[in-house]
Amino acid sequence: MEPPSGPSRRRYVPWNRHLLAVSLLTFWPLPTTAQLTIEVVPPLAAEGSDVLLLAHNVTENPLGYSWYRGERVENSLLIASYRADTNVTTTGSVHSGRETLYPNGTLLIQNITQKDTGSYTLLILKNDLQTERQTGHLNIHPVLPTPVITSNNSNPWEHEDTVVLTCGSETQNTSYIWWINNQSLPNSTRLELSEDKRTLTVFNVTRNDTGPYVCEARNPVSVSRSDPFTLNVLYPVARPCLQASNTTVTEHEGPVVLTCLTNETGVSIRWFFQGQSLLLTRGITLSLDNSTLTIDPVSRKDAGDYQCEVSNGGNSSKSDPLRLHVQYKPTPESSSDLSAGAIVGIVIGAVAGVALIAALGYFLYIRETTRSRTL
Helix, strand or coil, rough: CCCCCCCCCCCCCHHHHHHHEEEEHHHHHCCCCCCCEEEEEEEEEEEECCEEEEEEEECCCCCCCEEEEECCCCHEEEEEECCCCCCEEEEEECCCCCCEEEECEEEEEECCCCCCCCEEEEEEEEECEEEEEEEEEECEECCCCCCCCEEEECCEEEECEEEEEEECCCCCEEEEEEEEEEEEECCCCCCECCCCCEEECCCCCCCHHHHCCCEEEECCCCCEECCCCCCCCCCCCCCCCEEEEEEEECCCCEEEEEEEEECCCEEEEEECCCCCCCCCCCCCCEECCEEEEECCCCCCCEEEEEEEEEEEECEEEECCCCEEEEECCCCCHHHHHHHHHHHHHHHHHHHHHHHHHHHHHHHHHHHHHHHHHHC
16 A cells, blocks of 8 residues: 655745745836948048948848938839849839949949938838838038138228129039138127138228138138238328439439339339330330339430339329439541531521622622712
């Protein structure tokens, strides 16, 4: 006879362990599926460059991908689609020939333009025939050309005119910086920048505001600086003074140096002879800045009145005339010429004298003859 079986034994689990298990189930994070995202590389895209639209956290073993222009999934907006089972890519109606769709879902756009700016949507067909989609945004910045400074008045009058300088053409997402005389703009009540700093206003310009001015344009992908720009500020110029190393000189000697003296800066100098613009002939030279006129050697043809004129493009002033005297000795040619003239005069005088004497002698002869007959 078999001994009677004893009661079955149950394993005892303390209640605090049950509580721990419940707590772990409640607070332990359950694994979740990462969300599909689109990354633009590079994030700051320059016009003319290539851009990648990278798909991250793509589901495993998808059946295919499709990229659309914009935020809607429509056939009329399809760029390209890819089927994994056939490894075939099909282009859509908005494909420009610059887009490439890779098997991992990445879209390459080459040689981008401003027209490519906007949204792009990726549609993924998963292996359970469900779809997932995400939209990325592409911002394209132009590569800035060299800006050109323009002015509403390139020849303003001092203390009268106000000048507005503009840095290049207006573009979006562009900031501007100005320099004058290779330095940052000074604090001045006569200088004012527009809100976007693209225009610089100079009130009541002076001759010290001539510049040069330089502006710089920059956006997230490029920086470009203008060529220097100089204002031609007009103002009344004082009368110059003409000075000579010698005002009386003997022919074939020299040199004679005439100097145009002026306190004005940034002016041009012209010379006049006998009231006419001076022609540079042999023996006459000018200094590089035209302030000095040299005559060497001196000819009798150089005798006369000289003047210099200073001008700043809008105003000019002439010096008082300065007369140059040239002394010279008679030459054989000139002596011969004078002798010929003198000979002609002498001959004429002699003939007239002879005739006068003959007439007088005839008169006296007649008178004596008449007197003798009377006696």
